[in-house]
Amino acid sequence: MKNDKRIMILDILFVILSLYIALVLRFDFNITKNYQLFFKVSIIPLIIFTLFFNKIFKLYDNIWKYASIDELFSIVYSVSLTNIVFVIYSYYISYTFLRSPYYRFPMNVHIIFWVLSVLSLGGLRFILRLLSNKETPKGICGKKVNTLLIGAGDAGALIIKEVKKHSDLSYNIVGIIDDNENKKGKRINGIKVLGGRKSIVKACNDYKVEEIILAMPSVELHDKKEILNICKETKCKLKTVPGVYELMNDNFSMGQLRDVNIEDLLGREQIKLDNENVDKYIKDRVVLVTGGGGSIGSELCRQIVKFKPRLLVILDIYENNAYDLEMELNRNHPQQEKKVIIASIRDMERLREVFSNYKPDVVFHAAAHKHVPLMENNPAEAIKNNIVGTYNLMKCCDEFKVKRVVQISTDKAVNPTNVMGATKRFCELIIQAFDKISKTEFVAVRFGNVLGSNGSVIPLFKKQIANGGPVTVTHPEITRFFMTIPEAAQLVIQAGGMAKGGEIFVLDMGKPVKMADLAKDLISLSGFKPDIDIKIEYVGLRPGEKLYEELLMDEVALTSTDHKKIFIEKPMDVDMKFIEKSVDEFREVQKIEKEDIISLLEKKIPTYKRKQN
Template identity: 70%
Template sequence: MKKDKKLIILDIVLLVFSLYFALLLRLDFKIPTAYMEFFKLTVIPVIIITLFFNKIFNLYNSIWKYASIEELMSIIYSISLSNVVILIYSYFINYKLLETKYIRFPYGVHIIFWILSVVLLGGTRFIARIVQEGNFDKHSDKKKKRLLIIGAGDAAALLIKEIKRNINLNYEIVGLIDDDKSKVGKLISGAKVVGTREDIAHICDELRVEEIILAIPSADVDIKRKIINICKNTNAKLKTMPGIYEIIDSEFSINNIRDVNIEDLLGREEVRLNNENINKYIKDKVILVTGGGGSIGSELCRQIAKFNPKELLILDIYENNAYDLQMELNYNYPNLNKKVIIASIRDDKRLKDIFDMYRPEVVFHAAAHKHVPLMENNPSEAIKNNIIGTYNVVKCSHLYGVKKFVQISTDKAVNPTNIMGATKRFCEIMIQAFDSISSTEYVAVRFGNVLGSNGSVIPLFKKQIAHGGPVTVTHPEINRYFMTIPEAAQLVIQAGAMAHGGEIFVLDMGEPVKIVDLAKDLIRLSGYQLDVDIKIEYTGLRPGEKLYEELLMDEVALTSTEHDKIYVEKPADNSIDFVEKSILEFKEVLGKDKEDMFKLVEKKVPTYHRKD
């Protein structure tokens, strides 16, 4: 409030000065008595009118250390309207208050007064910003981070503006990069375009760049990936602005800038869904997602919520994950009819009560134990959860008339070498057997590793890097197929729409990626030098772990579908009698020795071959 009063007083002084000095300039510094009298009559109305319009345009409400072009335009609008009103008002003063009828300010006085008012009132306000920035630069004890911005468009200009006005940032912008060669050498808000993407490496070296921000939110995934691949070979830490739709949907802030992730490096174009087909089996239906609080299950729930189900049932044994998802859905989909059910798929009676009460029409079965080394050491838990638990859900779906059942499977079910993969392969056998005798359409969807999922390698690497390393990799040649969580969930839902029963859908995972290359990229993207700041250590393959994951079954040819990322393995003949008998044997073996469990799984899953 005190600052506002001081500013008003300053404006009054500047307005009086501007009007008097405009009169002096126009009349060659010799003001006749009549004009001086007119000045005395006019100066108070000029002050009142101008202050009124200043208030209208919020010139006393702005924080001037953040002043920009919008505030300057507000000053121009206010002074311009004030001058128009003053000019009109001067006619009334002339005829009613002066004995000499035709004395008024020459029009040149109004023009000079307008110029002086804009310069002086605007100048005092922008000086506050200049002084503030100057003081910050002068007294900052921190060494500024040398920043290179990739992109010289609207997003870069927005970023530069944010950096310059935010006194808590500590960046020195050393230049911009843009592939438009006509921009090279030009300035954007004082920052120079220093080259194209081909120049990034030597510019980073020459200008000692410490951090790079990718400021091209509208660029497609392929362009971003190519630029990131160039940047990861520098010693600079790499960050990126959010996508264009994120900027449109929310006010941009420097806090939206985030580290570049491996997901950005490996990401593919957004999955194109056939919403019409999905709507047919999701919209206005009761949908059950088991393991609904997990990485894949929770993303399935998010995607399903977009298609307006009649009711979404989120079943999980872990209450914390389920609760977090419930709160998220409450916020993002307040009108979604949903129930969070805490239950175990091992509890057959509890499952029957749930199916009887809610009568789900579609089931997505994502509940499973998935960690290979843990299941090698705890085979009884893999059998209880992955085989017997899945059997309980599959059987309930049959008994209670579920229309469609979608089993989440894995590439580790292909020629499995570990107990986890073998149990998931038996689940595929199980759903094909039930499909042959049930009105429920049973299908499985098989895909590889999911980036960022609970227990995946990327979060582990990030923690190891945060602690200064080393980053541990089991083998220099080990590779895996990867997919993002949203992509996997969307393709699972799409595959469900295509299902007629008994199929195993295989998602296109792209090319396999070496785990050691992921580790190296993540170290570089974090701004560290490999083998200087952080080292990689090889720990040896873990029990049941393959060097190379297989995505397809060797003996079965896959058929393409209407979706370019989904292939289908045609239904195989699997006997329900074999499944029912096997379940009894699995239940019996649980109380026996580990070796007996492994042997029984080998007997029931012919493609399973244990590693020595």
């Protein structure tokens, strides 16, 4: 407030001085008594007009440290209107009170006054901005990090502007990389464009760059991957700006920068959903998600609420994750009706109670034990949860006439070599058996590893890197299919919209990725050199682990769908009596030895061949 008053006082002094100088210049330093008198009687009105229009255009509300061209236009508008009103006032006073046109100022005085007012009021605020930008916060110190900026567009200009504005930021931008030849050698706010992507490594060496910022939010994916792969050759930490929509209207701060992650290197083009198809079975319906607090389940919930179900029921046995998701949805989607249920799919009575109370129209089944080595050592628990629990859930879906059920499956269900994969394959058989006898539409969706999901390899690698290594990989040649969590969830929802009943939908996972390459990429993205700063150790395949995963059964063909990333595996003829008899046997696995449990799985799932390590 004190600063506002000071600026008002200075504005008053400047406009009075501008008018006086305009008179002096117009009359060659010889102002007649008439004009001196008129100058004196004009001071008070001029002050009133100036302050009034300055207030109208909010010249005392702006923080001039962040002033831009918009504030300059505000000054021009205010001064122009002040001058127009002042001209009208001059004519009115001259003819009404002084009875002579000779007392009013000549028009060229008003023109000179306008120019001087814009310069003085604008100059005052420019000086204030310069002084503000030179202020260094107390207690802020530290070494500036030599930083290379990739992208000489709007995002790059915003970053340079932010860095120059905030002297407490630790970035020292040494140059810009951009493939546009016309920009090479040019400067943005004093920072030189050094060349295209082929200049990245040389620039990092020449300028001792420690950090690279990718400021290309709308770049094509293949270009982004290529640039990031070049950046990996340096020992620099990599950061990237948020999406293009978050940069609109200059709404950006350096705090929005995030580390480049493995998804940036492995991701594919954004999934395009057929919203109309999805709307038909989710909007205004009661949707139940089992395992709703898990990685896939929680992302399904985040995507489902976008289609406005009447009620979202989140069922999970683990209360902490379910609670966190509920708080997130309350914050981001406060209007969405939701209910969190703590329950186990093993408990048939509890499931019937939930179905009776909420009568879901659609069920997404994401609750499962999925850790391969743990399930290898605990096969009875894998069967109780994955097989018996799934049967319980499907039985309820049939009894309570659910419209559609979508079961989350896995590539490990294809020719399984481990207990987890075998149990998930039997779940697919349960789905197809129920679909034959029920009015409910039962389908399964099969996909591979999900980047960053709970228990996945990415968080493990990151912890190992943070601890200084080594990063452990089971085998130099082991490969896996990968998909981001949002991508997987969106395709699951889309597949559910295509369901007619009995299908196993297979998602296009793209090309398989070598785990060793994945480890090297993560080490490089963390600013280290693989096998130099952080070692990679090969520890051998784990129990039940394959070198290569498959997404479809070898003996069947896939049928394409309207969505280019979703295929359908030919349904198998599964008898419900076989499923029910098998489930009865599986309910008794707690009473038999581990080897007998494995033998039972092999008997019930012919494609299951245990891996001998």
